[in-house]
Amino acid sequence: MLALLSIGTTFSIAGAATEAPITAAERSALIDEGQRIFLKGCSSCHGINLEGSAIAPALLGVGAASVDFQVATGRMPVADMSVQIARKQPVYDEKQVEALAAYVSSLAPGPQVPGESQLNYERDGSTAEGGELFRTNCAMCHNFAAQGGALSQGKYAPTLMGVEARHIYEAMITGPQSMPVFSDKTITPNEKLSMIKWIKAVEAEPQLGGAALGRVGPVTEGLLVWTLGLGLLVGVAVWLAMKAR
Amino acid sequence: MTASERIAGTVANYVDERTGAAKWMKKNLNKVFPDHWSFLLGEIALYSFIILLLSGTFLTFWFDPSQREVIYEGAYEPLEGLKMSAAYASTLHISFEIRGGLLMRQIHHWAALIFMAAIVVHLMRVYFTGAFRKPREFNWIIGIGLLTLGIVEGFLGYSLPDDLLSGTGIRIAEAIIQALPVVGSYLAFFAFGGAFPGEAFIPRIYTVHVLLLPGAFLALITIHLMLVWYQKHTQYPGPGRTEKNVVGYPLFPVYMAKAGGFFFIVFGVTAFLGAVASINPIWLYGPYTPGQISAGSQPDWYMGWLDGLVRMSPPLESHVFGHTISWNILIPGLIVPGILFTGMALYPFIESWMTGDKREHHLLDRPRNAPNRTALGVMSLTFMLIALINGGNDIIAITFDLTINQIMWFSRIGIFVLPPLAFVITKRLCLSLQRADRDLVLHGRETGRLVMMPHGEFVEVHEPISPQKAWLLTQHEQNPPLALEESDLRGVRRPGVLKNKLRARLSKAHAVAIPKVTADDLKEIEHH
Ligand code: HEM
Numbered sequence: 001m002l003a004l005l006s007i008g009t010t011f012s013i014a015g016a017a018t019e020a021p022i023t024a025a026e027r028s029a030l031i032d033e034g035q036r037i038f039l040k041g042c043s044s045c046h047g048i049n050l051e052g053s054a055i056a057p058a059l060l061g062v063g064a065a066s067v068d069f070q071v072a073t074g075r076m077p078v079a080d081m082s083v084q085i086a087r088k089q090p091v092y093d094e095k096q097v098e099a100l101a102a103y104v105s106s107l108a109p110g111p112q113v114p115g116e117s118q119l120n121y122e123r124d125g126s127t128a129e130g131g132e133l134f135r136t137n138c139a140m141c142h143n144f145a146a147q148g149g150a151l152s153q154g155k156y157a158p159t160l161m162g163v164e165a166r167h168i169y170e171a172m173i174t175g176p177q178s179m180p181v182f183s184d185k186t187i188t189p190n191e192k193l194s195m196i197k198w199i200k201a202v203e204a205e206p207q208l209g210g211a212a213l214g215r216v217g218p219v220t221e222g223l224l225v226w227t228l229g230l231g232l233l234v235g236v237a238v239w240l241a242m243k244a245r
Numbered sequence: 246m247t248a249s250e251r252i253a254g255t256v257a258n259y260v261d262e263r264t265g266a267a268k269w270m271k272k273n274l275n276k277v278f279p280d281h282w283s284f285l286l287g288e289i290a291l292y293s294f295i296i297l298l299l300s301g302t303f304l305t306f307w308f309d310p311s312q313r314e315v316i317y318e319g320a321y322e323p324l325e326g327l328k329m330s331a332a333y334a335s336t337l338h339i340s341f342e343i344r345g346g347l348l349m350r351q352i353h354h355w356a357a358l359i360f361m362a363a364i365v366v367h368l369m370r371v372y373f374t375g376a377f378r379k380p381r382e383f384n385w386i387i388g389i390g391l392l393t394l395g396i397v398e399g400f401l402g403y404s405l406p407d408d409l410l411s412g413t414g415i416r417i418a419e420a421i422i423q424a425l426p427v428v429g430s431y432l433a434f435f436a437f438g439g440a441f442p443g444e445a446f447i448p449r450i451y452t453v454h455v456l457l458l459p460g461a462f463l464a465l466i467t468i469h470l471m472l473v474w475y476q477k478h479t480q481y482p483g484p485g486r487t488e489k490n491v492v493g494y495p496l497f498p499v500y501m502a503k504a505g506g507f508f509f510i511v512f513g514v515t516a517f518l519g520a521v522a523s524i525n526p527i528w529l530y531g532p533y534t535p536g537q538i539s540a541g542s543q544p545d546w547y548m549g550w551l552d553g554l555v556r557m558s559p560p561l562e563s564h565v566f567g568h569t570i571s572w573n574i575l576i577p578g579l580i581v582p583g584i585l586f587t588g589m590a591l592y593p594f595i596e597s598w599m600t601g602d603k604r605e606h607h608l609l610d611r612p613r614n615a616p617n618r619t620a621l622g623v624m625s626l627t628f629m630l631i632a633l634i635n636g637g638n639d640i641i642a643i644t645f646d647l648t649i650n651q652i653m654w655f656s657r658i659g660i661f662v663l664p665p666l667a668f669v670i671t672k673r674l675c676l677s678l679q680r681a682d683r684d685l686v687l688h689g690r691e692t693g694r695l696v697m698m699p700h701g702e703f704v705e706v707h708e709p710i711s712p713q714k715a716w717l718l719t720q721h722e723q724n725p726p727l728a729l730e731e732s733d734l735r736g737v738r739r740p741g742v743l744k745n746k747l748r749a750r751l752s753k754a755h756a757v758a759i760p761k762v763t764a765d766d767l768k769e770i771e772h773h
Contacts, residue, residue, distance in 0.1 A: 142540060149541050234282070241284075
């Protein structure tokens with residue numbers, strides 16, 4: 001663990017299949033590539049030396065995890081500055097994201113991108129415990145079934161359906177925008193994996209009672225009753241009264 | 246006579262000689278029930294109530310109304326090994342281990358939503374047609390009672406499984422009880438048998454939900470239907486229909502056959518919804534734990550307006566003698582609903598006071614011919630709808646890319662501005678419709694056929710409407726407003742003058758109408 005956190009000899013590659021340490025030469029090439037991309041795509045907002053600007057925060061110490069989350073989910077670079085920067089189709093491919101992450105974390109250390117072995121939620125997580133933790137820590141924003149929810153002033157917690165395990169983990173350790181950070185002290189890595197396992201279970205859960213109606217609770221149920229339910233019944237009533245005239 | 250007919254005859258005779266049933270049946274089965282689709286709305290409510298009784302009874306076989314803590318060891322893996330109440334665990338058991346259990350749960354819940362929706366549309370039909378007028382005021386009040394009990398019954402049923410969403414609802418209900426000045430906290434303590442959530446609440450509301458309230462429903466519905474029976478059904482105006490007769494089909498066999506068929510259709514629609522659409526998936530909500538809450542926690546729709554009112558009220562509190570009065574809960578949670586439901590229950594009396602009309606009415610009004618009443622109804626519905634929309638503000642915000650704050654402010658302002666606006670618009674609309682009726686009677690129907698006159702002008706051919714139609718459009722009464730004297734002959738103001746003034750003004754507003762076509766008008770036209 002310590003070895004992973006200290007940047008230096010071992011360097012886990014974001015999302016790559018292997019976690020084999022890379023050579024110093026390869027690493028500095030990666031960082032150079034990252035710097036090149038950063039200067040072109042990010043520095044206009046975040047400054048040439050990550051120092052930030054009037055419109056964007058400094059990136060010193062945000063770590064590779066934050067960069068990987070922000071760029072690989074398409075949030076960065078920002079296309080339009082609205083109330084909340086939204087997830088979208090990523091601009092950069094895996095390799096470029098990796099380079100950016102390497103560059104940003106080379107200037108100041110921060111949380112690392114979790115590697116494959118760290119993300120083995122099937123092995124290390126417990127679904128039921130994850131559900132319990134999710135309901136305690138996340139459901140107030142993301143809804144009971146992780147379908148997302150509205151926050152105040154037009155902000156929202158997005159749905160977590162289809163979000164990669166790695167990004168869920170990174171979201172917890174970096175706390176993007178209005179989401180709080182869930183440090184390893186408040187929620188241990190294994191507990192994080194449990195939550196991921198539960199989220200994946202919800203995602204894969206078949207629609208047990210029939211059409212799930214968005215899994216948002218009674219609002220859509222009420223809508224269905226007043227449209228389809230009552231619509232059918234009143235329709236039949238009209239038809240019955242017309243019949244046998 | 247065949248053998249079986251002979252046996253049937255003997256049995257019938259045997260029963261009749263001992264009960265006198267034949268005479269009773271002859272009298273009552275020959276009753277006539279008028280035919281109109283809107284007269285079937287109450288029936289939808291009735292049949293869904295029967296479905297609720299049947300499916301609910303099924304659920305009681307396995308439901309365990311207890312807040313005793315258990316460890317879940319059932320079939321639904323994502324909850325495996327968690328602590329939860331026996332009530333929640335048994336609901337999971339019904340859903341996943343009892344054959345047909347989930348279907349039955351879903352039928353029961355869909356039936357509850359349909360029941361409430363049917364009561365509301367039934368009430369709308371009774372209101373907008375003026376069916377609540379003398380002699381049916383009591384039945385109207387019973388109806389309001391059923392509506393109120395329905396809301397309570399639904400809320401309690403929704404709370405029974407002790408899941409995260411309903412637990413949140415109970416928490417809010419507790420806050421509303423606590424908001425009562427002085428007695429609030431004692432009352433809450435009493436209801437929950439101690440501090441929230443305690444262990445007593447679910448067993449208590451279970452008794453109320455499956456025993457007390459269904460009993461009350463059965464009693465009230467019986468009285469309700471007996472009154473309909475005894476007072477006979479109202480009917481829409483039409484040729485040959487008067488205040489003294491009922492035109493329709495004999496109850497037996499035509500009406501009975503239709504009603505019987507309709508029951509199966511209501512059952513079919515409910516079962517269809519139960520089979521294809523998930524409702525209240527409590528396994529996803531998780532067991533109730535006081536520390537947890539989900540985004541978008543909503544009650545069922547019939548409570549949604551109440552939630553919406555509570556959500557829209559700004560934080561307002563005052564401190565009196567060491568007691569905190571939470572106006573932000575008290576006003577939307579108790580005072581406003583109290584006023585609304587009392588007003589609704591008393592409306593038949595209020596209207597007859599305004600119009601001074603104390604006569605019996607068995608012919609229904611066409612809504613346009615009672616513009617004030619219709620406008621008041623639309624106004625109340627608008628109020629409820631805005632409250633309901635705000636109840637789902639978070640879901641609406643995220644679905645339509647709006648902000649909760651926008652919807653909140655829309656409702657805060659809208660709840661004061663839109664209902665009066667709806668009143669004015671509806672009233673004008675009714676009057677325009679009356680005007681259109683008048684034109685129709687006077688000038689006939691536009692046929693869309695143009696004819697060129699000898700001098701080159703085009704005119705549209707108008708066809709006179711049928712006498713039946715003309716009768717329908719002119720049969721209604723138009724009564725002048727009450728003439729109330731404000732002072733006696735010597736100019737001395739009478740006591741209660743303000744009340745009279747108010748009454749006179751209301752009466753005037755109620756009597757606004759486009760003069761209907763009279764026989765004299767028609768004669769005059771024929772002269773031209
Ligand atoms: C448990 C719920 C209810 C059931 C099962 C029910 C059932 C019925 C049925 C079957 C009828 C005869 C057919 C019809 O006119 O639709 C009826 C009539 C009537 N209902 Fe209800 N009803 C319920 C709730 C209400 C409510 C909420 C109101 C109004 C507040 C109401 C007021 C009336 C009145 C005044 C009549 C007589 C109408 C007439 O004769 O034109 N009922 N009800």
